[in-house]
Structure formats: C-alpha cells, structure tokens
Amino acid sequence: MTASKNWTKFPTLFSLYIAQSVPMSFFSTVVPVIMRQENYSLESIGLLQLVKLPWIIKFLWAPLVDNSSRNSKDLKRWIVLSEMFYAVVICSIAFLNLQTDFKFIVALMIVAFTASATQDIATDAFAIMILRKNERGVGNSMQTAGSFVGALIGTGVLLIAYSFFGWSVFLFMLAAFVVFAIIPLQFYKTDRTIEKKEGYRVSVREIGRFFNMPGIPKRVLILVFYYSGFIGVLTMLKPYLVDLGYNIKQIGFMSGIIGTSVATISAILAGLLIRQTGRNKAMILLTSLGISTAIYFWWMSGIQSPALTLIYVGICFVWATYGSSSVIIYTTSMDVVRQGAAGTDFTIQIVITHLSSLAIAVSSGKIADALGYRGLFGLEALLGLVTMFVILYAMPKKK
Secondary structure (H helix, E strand, C coil): HHHHHHHHHHHHHHHHHHHHHHHHHHHHHHHHHHHCCCCCCHHHHHHHHHHHHHHCCCHHHHHHHHHHCCCCHHHHHHHHHHHHHCCCHHHHHHHHCCCCHHHHHHHHHHHHHHHHHHHHHHHHHHHHCCHHHHHHHHHHHHHHHHHHHHHHHHHHHHHHHHHHHHHHHEEEHHHHHHHHHCCCHHHHCCCCCCCCCCCCCCCCHHHHHCCCCCHHHHHHHHHHHCCCCHHHHHHHHHHHHHHHCHHHHHHHHHHHHHHHHHHHHHHHHHHHHHHHHHHHHHCCCHHEEEEEEEHHHHHHHHCCCCHHHHHHHHHHHHHHHHHHHHHHHHHHCCCCCCCCCCHHHHHHHHHHHHHHHHHHHHHHHHHHHHHHHHHHHHHHHHHHHHHHHHHHHHCCCCC
C-alpha cells in the first residue's frame, strides 16, 4: 500500500461518519425544537426519542452484514446502499407535513435511522479491515471527530439553513449531503478479503459465544463503567447552566459550539496519544481526566455564582473527556473482535456502553433532584474512582 493510499483512508472514514451523524443530529436534536415552536405537546416530543431505538438494537442484524461480507467490496456495497436508502427516506419525509403526518414521519425516521445504523455496522467493519493496529487510534479519532463535526453541523448550521429554506427544500438538501458524503469512499480503492473459517456464520448463538471468549467478562466491566464517572455531568450540564441564569442562545453557543468543537479537537489528540503511549496508559490518563472533570464540577458547584471563565473551563473539561474517551473505547473495542464477526462484535461492545450511559443519564436527574448538583457531581467523582480501579483490574496486561 502506497503512502498516499495509506493516508486517504482517514478522510474517507471521516466523511462516512459525518454522513451518518448530520441527519441523525438534525432529527433527534433540531426537530424537537421545531416541534416545540409549533406548539407540540411534550408527550409528542418525547415520542420522537423512539427514532434512536435502531441504534440500541442494531446488534440484532449486525450478523447479517458480517455473514454477507467476504471482502471490502461487499462492505462498501452495504455502506453505499444503506446511505442511498437513507437519502431516499429523507426525501420522502420532505413531501410530508410535520403537523398532519407526524406519526408517519416518526415511522419513516425510524426506518431512516435503521439504514443509518446498518451503515454504521458496515463502516465499523470496514474500518477494522483497512486500519492496521497502530493506525486504529488515529482512525477512531477520525470516527469520533466526524461524529462531533456532524453533530455541530446538524444542530447549528442546519438549524440556520432550515430557517431560510423551510422543511421540504431543506430535507432535499440534507439527502443530497448524505449522498455527497459517501463520494470519497468510491475513490478509496482497496481489495481486502475477510478471513473466515469454511462455513462459518455469525448467529444469535455466536453472539452469546462472544461473551465466553477469554478476557471478555473483564472487557464488559470496562465497557459498563468507563463513561459512568462523567456522563452524568454531561447530561446535567445544560440544566445546570439554565439554573445559573444562562439563556438558550448562550447555552447553545457554550455547549453546542464551543463544547462540540473541543470534543472534536480532543478526539484527534486522543488518537495521537494512543499511538504514542499505547492503549493501557492512554486509558488510565483519560480516566484520570474524567475524574478531574467531576471533581472540578463538584468544586465549582459550591460557588454560588461562578465566573464565566470557570464555566467555560468546566465545559471544555467535560467535552474533552467525552471526545477522547470515545476514541479509546472504539480503539480497544476493535482489538477484541473475531475474524468474520468484526461488525457484530464491535457493535455489541458499543451498545453496552450506550446502555450503561443511558442508565447513568436517566438516573442523574433523579440524583440531582435528591442531592443537588453538588451531590451528583461528587457521586460522579466517586464513580470515576471506581472506574479507575475497574480498569486497573480488568485491562489487558502486556505480555
């Protein structure tokens, strides 16, 4: 592989993760804002959260992608077809009215997110195939950075575009963007074959066998705990800022633009850190960053009216932690997949982190109500310390 060809894999992966992230950010973040402006009930807006369901259960059809993929061409076909179908569904939503066709739009959005989740499975398997082990840190920084850039575009730039072009024209533009973003994949030429045992197929039983592999029970411990020490801080960040007296526009700039930008930069730096220090040291350092973040918010929440500078430091802390932590989790998840089941095994691990994070996020509101923000942030710091002990116990030891 030439140096030029070796380099182009990174912008290719970056564009693929942006392609799936932009529409998802728009539908899950911006559409609720539009609905509230149109006087929809909070119950209807809550119903919109169902569109995220395919990303939680995508491991159920990940074996289909693995079983039907024997080489890089098969995976590229899955990516392209999923994205094209994704774009078609978005175009079909453009012909509907948000007020009169709401339930049908939600159903189509679930279909669209299913296609997006399928593209993600195939893209992850494709990334595992083309990235050498010493490239996975940088490769996953492209994945994470692409997701954050997509979120930044989807929640910021596109909201402004929507105000100019309206529902229908805007969705046609969004569909065109999805198609445009997969063009770099067509120019990245690779001819890799997936090594499989003769007759090997990934089944539901094989999914269960993943958990019986040596070292996987300890791996699951890391996946369950890794985000627990700071995800509650991130979840309660916006309510905390509201209670400090900041308005929606200020919070949108502080968290949505500054925070997401910091997450993007930290994701890129985390890839370089992993390459320089190795997986284990990077994981310990980034876990320490998460503990420091929770302790900082615990300290700041003890100040009645913290200065704006302190607020921005805290925002940078929590988003840098989130961005860099995602990279180390994705990178180490790629290291423990089975040949022929890369998409399935990787997806299982990421779904575990999603579910554990969801549990912390949901409970953080109740904890904050009961103990106050300071109590929540202090508890998060303790969870961060527990996470550090879990990592020191469970992470693979160098032979």
